[in-house]
Amino acid sequence: MVLVDEKLSIRTKRLLLRPQRLEDADDIFLLRSNALYTKFTGIKPETSVDQTREWITVRENDPDAWIFSIELLPTEISNSDSTQPSAAQKGRVIGGIGAYRVREVGYGLHPDFWGQGLATEALEAFLPIYWEHLLQQDNSGYIKAEIDSEHVASRRIVEKCGFQLWEYRKGDYESKTLGTRDTVEYRMPRPGSSLNLRREDNTES
Secondary structure: OOOOOOOOOEEOOOEEEEEOOHHHHHHHHHHHOOHHHHOOOOOOOOOOHHHHHHHHHHHHOOOOEEEEEEEEOOHHHHOOOOOOOOHHHOOEEEEEEEEEOOOEEEEEEOHHHOOOOHHHHHHHHHHHHHHHHHHHHOOOOEEEEEEEOOOHHHHHHHHHOOOEEEEEEEEEEEEOOOEEEEEEEEEEEOOOOOOOOOHHHHOOO
16 A cells, blocks of 8 residues: 655755645646646546546545645745745645656646646656655555657656656547547666666557
8 A cells, every 4th residue: 555654845946746635626627627737638628627626535544545735835935945845835735746557757837837847847856756665565666657649748857857758558448538548658677776778669550
């Protein structure tokens, strides 16, 4: 079972990653109700915050989910050396990141914050705690990201963080908004190991 230590958090220059909580629902609803955000997720935009609360609750009770909220720190906090902002200094939750089924990473930001390098910053910060806390539960030796083949921005993020293209799967899943979609799977080996990529797995034709 994947357990999230409530005290576990990681601070970057602009972000705070910490365990997702039910009180994040209002901010997370702004993501999950946004058509641009949900476009490549395979889900329809949510229409009420109650749906978001239900989703958070399900994830909290899911033994396979290890989910963190991504807070954008206020400017005065991001420019300080404090590692634990006070309640009065709480930033806005602009996204989420985590691992599902142990070895699969996922992430997302509100579209208002795209194009600023924040998702890359979050993923780079998350990977070390993934290897530290989850590797002992899975001996596969790698972490993967499964991405819609047309989601170019997300593909660039994992590539910047060192993931390698592993497989291209045509007609892999049914999106509730876009129909039949192709998936690209990226993998990153655990520190100190390597992946043997097969050329036939990397064909997008």
